[in-house]
Amino acid sequence: MIPISPKIILVAITKHGANQVKSLANELPDAxxxxxxxxxxxxxxxxxxxxxxxxxxxxxxxALFSEYDQVVFFVSLGAVVRLISPHLKSKxxxxxxxxxxxAGQFVIPVLSGHVGGANAYAEKIAHLLQATPVLTTASDxxxxxxxxxxxxxxxxTIEAPKINITRVSAHVVNEELIAFVQETGEKDWWTxxxxxxxxxxxxNRFEAVNLDKYKAILWVTDRKISxxxxxxxxxxxxxxxxxxx
Numbered sequence: 001m002i003p004i005s006p007k008i009i010l011v012a013i014t015k016h017g018a019n020q021v022k023s024l025a026n027e028l029p030d031a032x033x034x035x036x037x038x039x040x041x042x043x044x045x046x047x048x049x050x051x052x053x054x055x056x057x058x059x060x061x062x063a064l065f066s067e068y069d070q071v072v073f074f075v076s077l078g079a080v081v082r083l084i085s086p087h088l089k090s091k092x093x094x095x096x097x098x099x100x101x102x103a104g105q106f107v108i109p110v111l112s113g114h115v116g117g118a119n120a121y122a123e124k125i126a127h128l129l130q131a132t133p134v135l136t137t138a139s140d141x142x143x144x145x146x147x148x149x150x151x152x153x154x155x156x157t158i159e160a161p162k163i164n165i166t167r168v169s170a171h172v173v174n175e176e177l178i179a180f181v182q183e184t185g186e187k188d189w190w191t192x193x194x195x196x197x198x199x200x201x202x203x204n205r206f207e208a209v210n211l212d213k214y215k216a217i218l219w220v221t222d223r224k225i226s227x228x229x230x231x232x233x234x235x236x237x238x239x240x241x242x243x244x245x
Contacts, residue, residue, distance in 0.1 A: 006069035006070050006117065006121070007032070007067065007068045007069045007070070008028060008030065008031040008032065008068065008069065008071075008072065008121070009033070009034055009064060009067075009068045009070070009071055009072070010024060010025055010031050010032070010033050010034070010048075010072045010074070011033075011034045011035075011060075011064070011071060011072065011073050011074065011075065012033075012034075012039065012074040012075070013035070013036050013057050013074075013075055014036075014039075014075075015039055015042070016102060017035075017074035017075065017102070018035045018036075018039035018042045018043060018074075019042060020074050020100065020104055021033055021043065021074055022042060022043050024072075024100075024125065024128060024129065025043070025046050025048045026046065028048070028128070029047060029048060030048075031048055031072075032048065032050075032051065033046065033048050033050045033051065034051045034052070034053065034060065034064075035050070035051075035052055035053075036052065036053060036054075037053065037054050039052075061083050061084060061087055062087060064095070065084075065087045065094065065095055068095055069095055069096060070095060070096040070098065070117065070118060070121050071095055071096070071097050071098070072098045072099075072100065072121075072125065073097070073098065073099050073100070074100050074102075075099065076102070077099045077101075077108060077110065080097065080099050080110060084111065091112055094111055094112045095111075095112060096109065096111065096112045096117050096118030096121055097109070097110045097112065097118060098110065098118050098122050098125065100125070100129070100131070104129050104131055106131055106132050106133075106134050107122045107123075107125045107126040107131050107133050107134065108122065108133075108134045109121075109122040109133075119133075119135050122134075122135070123135075144172055144173060144175075144197050144200070145172050145178070145197075145200060145218065147165055147169040147238055148165050148169060150189060150240060151185070151186075151240055151242070153191075154186050154189060154242065155243035156185065156240045156241060156242050156243065157243075158238065158239070158241075159239040159240070159241055160237065160238040160239055164235045164236070164237060164238055165238055167216070167235045167236070168216040168218070168235075168236065168237075168238045171216040171236075172200075172216070175197065175199045176199060176215040176216070177201065177213060177214050177215055178199060178200050178201065178216050178217070178218060179201055179203055179209045179213075179217045180200050180201065180202050180203065180218045180220075181204070181205065181206050181208075181209060181217060181218070181219045181220065181221070182202070182204060182220040183206070183219075183220060183221045183222070183223070184220060184221060184222045184242055185220045185240070185242030186242065189220075201214070206221070211233070214236075215236065216236045216237070216238070217233065217236060217237050217238070218240070219237065219238070219240070220239075220240045220242065221239060221240075221241075222241065225239055
């Protein structure tokens, strides 16, 4: 899921990469472009914001991490891994990192694919390049509910201990029975083109759920959840709070 109005930068350090960047930049007018100074003439006639660098490219990485939501590298995957490794913090802080191979056949989200939105943006880029997105995040590969970011684009917030989110996510991707209870909020939260998995059962009130039948409960509600209920469900409950209107 891509952040609203994300800051995107397309990065190339080779001549071939610069030509690829120019082609993609024409489809992404809001994206910034960064190339080595000697390849700047290849990009001059684009309407995108264009920056260049001199010296060692590794000195650019810190700024890319701090200033952009999605960084798209037209550089080898191995080189990108080595370049970004000293700058990694956490999936909640790192930008989405995407690599496009030299032939423009594959688009690979490398970092923050799920929470950071790189998976969704990789799919967008792959569509523009007529390439194949290479996704490895379990919920995206399995086309199921992304527990930790569900409803984020709708303004929903998540309420649960971290261990609950981890355990419930595992139950979801392992295709165990999940109760999805929606008592409030927007109904258009399922945005994938594929059907909702058959292991996700929908309810409109919590009391209708047979708690012994389901491995986990995803509950969209404005109710106050008592400590007793949290404790009784142990690590099986994740609550979502839609934004107030």
